[in-house]
Amino acid sequence: MPEIILSINAGSSSVKISVYKSPNGFVGDPIQLAEAVIEGLTAPPASLKYERGDKKIKGEVLDGNIQSQEDAFRYILDYLTKDEGLPELEKREDIRFTCHRVVHGGDYPRSQVIDKETFHHIAQLSDLAPLHNAPALSIVEASSIILPYATNIAYFDSSFHASIPKHICTYPIDQAVAKKNKLRKYGFHGISYKFIVHAVSNFLKKPKEELNLIALHLGSGASATCIYHGQSRDTSMGLTPLAGLPGATRSGSIDPSLMFHFTHSAGKPSRSSSAHMHITQAEEILNKKSGWKSLTGTTDFGKISASDREEDVLAFNIFVDRLLNYVAPYFVKLHGEVDALVFAGGIGERGVKLRNAVVENVKCLGFMLDKEKNENPGGDIVTDISAKDAKFKTLIVKTDEQLQMARGVLEDRERLEQQKTVGK
């Protein structure tokens, strides 16, 4: 009997849920049955996209009641179980595994079955990923009630970066305090980077262990990662997903002193603090009230790219500039031995103008785009958009965090099946 896997990806602005069945004899990739995405949680009203075989719904606007990641999860689950074309989900107890993308996993180097202890541990990390961990846990809680037969597994965005060397992930601060409070660079978007390594390795027919990439995952949150021999060597996000590149509502790296000049109450608790999550006003401002939203009024980078309003052009140029701040040093860290520059995530996949601007600016390193391919890349998982005589390749990867998590279930079934999960 094939097993049904539900893969749940709670991003800061969206919830993506894919349904898979295990392949014959559990050999090969999980088989996707359906995919539902609710987008626009930070730019309401939210909208639903749904795909099952030939059935495709594009951007159906939802009523104003879908505001949080948990609302989106409940809505999608209801939608999936009511879809007559999806008999595999008719009975909720048929769902064997639910995979949850959890952004901050602290020191966890790999996925974990979520039992009471892991749940508690992930909850403790919520302060360090205020846009992500708490919403993901609200989905875990809802799922353990609605789907009590399923095993809940956490896949951590941070695990992929466990390979970052000490001198790169250590902050130059008092080491006693750093150790006690576990203050170091963790890095995120790792599920996506793992997918990217797998996809590019297949595409270039080069073993993962030999693959060097400069990978850019650009969505609501954006990060860059330097991948050496298939492993993370450096990444732009840090202790929290705030560091590095700006995002939809995040400032990215700024002078840490700035906050004390921005407001006198930087260290006071913000209104969004709760018993479960302590967040200061500074963190609230930099995580939720900055980035594209603060510069332009919208979180939609598609709209920003298409506009010639002064503030949109400024936001666009800031993003290009900050991206160069990572592409160039990563090129150096890889000693110029780069198999590809990779664009992924909502903006990386759809941002024609952004890709063009970034690559134009690193032409001196040997990257060059084919204009036609960049403008019409098609729908493959990996697309080569580099010009014929470019020294280095530029690729678009349609990253799929849900598939990467479901693959993890198949790889690890024995370990996962032995452990107890929350709600059981």
Ligand SMILES: Nc1ncnc2c1ncn2[C@@H]1O[C@H](COP(=O)(O)OP(=O)(O)O)[C@@H](O)[C@H]1O
């Ligand atoms: N045509 C476009 N050009 C550039 N960016 C786009 C376009 N369409 C959508 N986007 C951006 O993609 C982002 C969503 O990326 P995604 O990776 O799905 O987000 P999340 O971080 O929530 O997973 C949106 O916030 C929007 O800014």
Ligand SMILES: CC(=O)OP(=O)(O)O
């Ligand atoms: C880590 C992170 O920022 O994730 P997302 O881009 O999905 O919000």
Ligand SMILES: [Mg+2]
């Ligand atoms: Mg995302």
